Amino acid sequence: QKEVEQNSGPLSVPEGAIASLNCTYSDRVSQSFFWYRQYSGKSPELIMSIYSNGDKEDGRFTAQLNKASQYVSLLIRDSQPSDSATYLCAVISYSGAGSYQLTFGKGTKLSVIP
Amino acid sequence: SQTIHQWPATLVQPVGSPLSLECTVEGTSNPNLYWYRQAAGRGLQLLFYSVGIGQISSEVPQNLSASRPQDRQFILSSKKLLLSDSGFYLCAWSVEGSYQPQHFGDGTRLSIL
Numbered sequence: 001q002k003e004v005e006q007n008s009g010p011l012s013v014p015e016g017a018i019a020s021l022n023c024t025y026s027d028r029v030s031q032s033f034f035w036y037r038q039y040s041g042k043s044p045e046l047i048m049s050i051y052s053n054g055d056k057e058d059g060r061f062t063a064q065l066n067k068a069s070q071y072v073s074l075l076i077r078d079s080q081p082s083d084s085a086t087y088l089c090a091v092i093s094y095s096g097a098g099s100y101q102l103t104f105g106k107g108t109k110l111s112v113i114p
Numbered sequence: 115s116q117t118i119h120q121w122p123a124t125l126v127q128p129v130g131s132p133l134s135l136e137c138t139v140e141g142t143s144n145p146n147l148y149w150y151r152q153a154a155g156r157g158l159q160l161l162f163y164s165v166g167i168g169q170i171s172s173e174v175p176q177n178l179s180a181s182r183p184q185d186r187q188f189i190l191s192s193k194k195l196l197l198s199d200s201g202f203y204l205c206a207w208s209v210e211g212s213y214q215p216q217h218f219g220d221g222t223r224l225s226i227l
Contacts (some may be wrong), residue, residue, distance in 0.1 A: 032213040043204055043218040044158075051213070088158070092213050099165065102208075102216055106157035 002027045004091050006105035014113050019076040021108050023089030026070070032092040033065055033072045038107065039085045048074060079112045086110070116141035120205045120219030128227050133178075133192040135222050137205030140186065145207040147188040148216060149180055152202040164188060165210070200226045 003026040013019045021035075032051055036044035050056045050063040050072065062075040072091075076083055086107040095101040120137045127133060139145050149161040160173045162180035170180050177196060181189045188205060202223050206216040 032215070034215045041223075043221045046215050046217060049215055090215070092215075094213075100211070100213060104158045 002030075002091070002093055002101060002103045004089055004103045004105040006087075006089050006108045008106060009109040010111050011108055012111045012113055013079050015079060015081060017079050019079045019083065019110055019112070021074040021076075021087050021089075021110065023072045023074075023091075023105055024070055025072070025089075025091045025103070027091070027093045027103075028067075028070060030067075030070075030091045030093045033063070034090040034092075035061075035063060035074045036088040036090060036104075037085045038088060044088055076110075079110075081112045081114050084110055084112045116207070116217070118205060118207055118217060118219040120222060122222055123220065124223045124225075126225045126227060127195050129197055130194050133190070133195055133199070133224070135190040135203055135205075135224075137188045137190075137219055138186055139188075139207045142186070142207070142209070144185060144210045146210055146216075147182060148206040148208075149188065149190045150204040150206065152204060154201070158204070162190070195226050197226050200224055 005024045035048040037047045038044045048063040050065045053065050056063045060077045064073045086109045088107045089105040092100050092102050117140045146165050148163045150158045152158050164170050164182045167182050178192050202221050204221045205219040208216045
């Protein structure tokens with residue numbers, strides 16, 4: 001059973017601070033890692049993809065991957081109230097016979113306080 | 115560019131009534147298609163996925179079924195809804211056979227009375 005674990009939160013940070021969201025996964029051979037943002041009542045929206053160890057930056061967002069530790073994180077710099085949402089970590093593993101399994105964590109709820 | 119359409123946006127149905135939710139994808143061929151359910155305050159539960167026309171895999175036994183009559187059309191159905199079927203239903207697509215992510219439609223909020 002492939003698992004993706006996230007702290008459910010809520011994580012509260014003041015406006016302008018750095019929000020740090022963490023995720024661990026159980027399948028050592030996982031290949032692709034994603035962060036989705038889900039506003040209340042809306043569908044998940046892909047915001048970051050990372051495929052190799054290290055950091056990947058996109059605007060105020062930085063995804064970090066450490067495959068040895070089976071750990072992926074998302075940093076949000078200069079947090080804004082509009083960043084308040086639930087952030088879902090998702091991991092793809094090859095499950096054999098040409099199929100790929102995407103496993104979602106249950107999400108971390110982020111609240112940015114003005 | 116690829117787009118995914120899902121309808122209706124909201125639906126209120128009585129217990130025991132049938133259900134049909136439709137999802138279509140534009141701008142890509144032979145996508146993988148998925149149906150998820152998200153109960154209030156809960157995580158995403160994969161219900162069905164399809165890698166091609168007529169090919170459906172079920173992840174959770176229940177009174178729901180899925181069909182893929184055309185390459186870019188995915189339908190979620192039920193003959194008789196239960197109270198426990200309430201939730202937020204999401205359709206998603208991904209590139210065929212790859213490590214690429216899934217992209218979600220806007221979802222259908224289903225309430226069973």
